[in-house]
Amino acid sequence: xxxxxxxxxxxxxxxxxxxxxxxxxxxxxxxxxxxxxxxxxxxxxxxxxxxxxxxxxxxxxxxxxxxxxxxxxxxxxxxxxxxxxxxxxxxxxx
Numbered sequence: 001x002x003x004x005x006x007x008x009x010x011x012x013x014x015x016x017x018x019x020x021x022x023x024x025x026x027x028x029x030x031x032x033x034x035x036x037x038x039x040x041x042x043x044x045x046x047x048x049x050x051x052x053x054x055x056x057x058x059x060x061x062x063x064x065x066x067x068x069x070x071x072x073x074x075x076x077x078x079x080x081x082x083x084x085x086x087x088x089x090x091x092x093x094x
Contacts, residue, residue, distance in 0.1 A: 002028040006084040012075050015062070016045045019069035023078070035081055039073060047072045 004027075013022040024032055049068035050059040079085055 001031050001034060004031075004082050004084075006079070006082075009082070009084075014047050014064060014069045014072050016047055016069075017072040017074040018078055019047065020071050020073070021069070023073065031082075035073075035078070038081055039077065042077055043074070045072050045074065046070065 010022075010026050012018045018026075023035065027035065047064050047069035049061060049065040051062045052058075053060045
């Protein structure tokens, strides 16, 4: 598994976090596979290119309208897994 540096690590490709296709590009194969296993049971979000406007009570297009990402891992979870939050990821099970 490769070691990643928080300062040079790419920013998320979606306002909600990192899409799976982007993760596959930026992580080495072993890290991507381990992260996928680690994410089993974790909460993710779905980027549909729209967000619900509670005041208007309807969906509205968002910044991903032309390119919805599908499943997206939250930045916090990826950074926690990679050890950017101060402790090695294998010690963090919640």
